[in-house]
Amino acid sequence: MTEDLMTIREMCETYDVTPRTLRFYEAKELLFPIREGQKRLFTKRDRARLKLILRGKRFGFSLEEIRQLLDLYHVGDQQLTQMSRTYEIACERLADMEARREELTQAIDDLKEQLRWGEKVIVSMKQEKKAAE
Amino acid sequence: MTEDLMTIREMCETYDVTPRTLRFYEAKELLFPIREGQKRLFTKRDRARLKLILRGKRFGFSLEEIRQLLDLYHVGDQQLTQMSRTYEIACERLADMEARREELTQAIDDLKEQLRWGEKVIVSMKQEKKAAE
DNA sequence: CGTTCGCATTACGTAAACGTCATCTGCATG
DNA sequence: CATGCAGATGACGTTTACGTAATGCGAACG
Numbered sequence: 001m002t003e004d005l006m007t008i009r010e011m012c013e014t015y016d017v018t019p020r021t022l023r024f025y026e027a028k029e030l031l032f033p034i035r036e037g038q039k040r041l042f043t044k045r046d047r048a049r050l051k052l053i054l055r056g057k058r059f060g061f062s063l064e065e066i067r068q069l070l071d072l073y074h075v076g077d078q079q080l081t082q083m084s085r086t087y088e089i090a091c092e093r094l095a096d097m098e099a100r101r102e103e104l105t106q107a108i109d110d111l112k113e114q115l116r117w118g119e120k121v122i123v124s125m126k127q128e129k130k131a132a133e
Numbered sequence: 134m135t136e137d138l139m140t141i142r143e144m145c146e147t148y149d150v151t152p153r154t155l156r157f158y159e160a161k162e163l164l165f166p167i168r169e170g171q172k173r174l175f176t177k178r179d180r181a182r183l184k185l186i187l188r189g190k191r192f193g194f195s196l197e198e199i200r201q202l203l204d205l206y207h208v209g210d211q212q213l214t215q216m217s218r219t220y221e222i223a224c225e226r227l228a229d230m231e232a233r234r235e236e237l238t239q240a241i242d243d244l245k246e247q248l249r250w251g252e253k254v255i256v257s258m259k260q261e262k263k264a265a266e
Numbered sequence: 267c268g269t270t271c272g273c274a275t276t277a278c279g280t281a282a283a284c285g286t287c288a289t290c291t292g293c294a295t296g
Numbered sequence: 297c298a299t300g301c302a303g304a305t306g307a308c309g310t311t312t313a314c315g316t317a318a319t320g321c322g323a324a325c326g
Contacts, residue, residue: 008273019273024314038274038321055240058233060193063313073247080258087251090244097241100191104234107188111227114205118220125213141303152303157284171291171304196283 005034005041015050025053030067049073059100069093138167138174148183158186163200182206192233202226 008019025031026040030053033040042050049070056066072090141152158164159173163186166173175183182203189199205223 018315020314020316023274028313040273055236057313058193059237059240060191072244080255080262083251083255083258087248087255090248090251094241094244094248097237097244101234101237101241103188104192104230104237107192108227108230108234111205111223111230115220115223115227118205118216118223122213122216122220125216129213151285153284153286156304161283173303 004044006047008033008040008042011042011047011050014047015054017050017054022050025050025063028063028067030063030070137177139180141166141173141175144175144180144183147180148187150183150187155183158183158196161196161200163196163203192230 006014008022011017011022012019022031022033022040022042026033031042031046031049033042033046035041052070052073053063053066056069057063061069068089072086072093139147141155144150144155145152155164155166155173155175159166164175164179164182166175166179168174185203185206186196186199189202190196194202201222205219205226
């Protein structure tokens, strides 16, 4: 069935994006679908990249930042020096992400505390209301 | 010194934003500086809100989403029904954030694996180079 | 064989989140 | 008193990330 290649429509349904979005990502060199005549055919690689793009977006990365991140995932043909540089960048990114998770954890804890507080307020408001009746 | 009130300039330096940004946030009802004549004076509350705004931005929330989140933090005057609704929204947000953290953890693990792989490649490339000499 | 479908390209439009510029205004200071 | 800031207020510009026609084109279908 999906013999490793997907049409634009299949991609859209699978990943819940519009055709326009996929074409846009191609224009921005985030995806590189092959062409059968005019039509685009998206490979396994494109799909992996798209998943990473969507994930990146959910964390507030710009498409340009995501493009740089994506480059970390298709290393293999590069020179040693390039490779090492890429490796360094990836390490930095990793540190970023771990810091982000720390912050997110903090935010979650904060919100949880607010919720506990809100819960108490709601309960006491209910009590008041009852007493007033 | 900072007798609980800060000028726009002080805010900018403290939080590394531009005046325009602060005015913009006020226009969007994210901040409510008090006025001394014309001038804005930012309170402790504004500063707490700004910190949350900046944090939210780092996680890719839109300003509108952030505004809703901020409302969760100044509850207290609301009616019970409003309050309960707010509470529900907050719970959903919390779930979002926890899901986000899950995803982030996954992303971190993925990248770590890539790094281990990259490390191996680099080592083998160095070996090759050595052998070639 | 005409038409509909799916996909393509080109081009203009739009919402969000500010940047930038021009102009105005108190106020402090030499 | 002139003048120079710090901050205010529009108003228009800009970038990002697509949306939305308008138009064209090859294959498939009735």
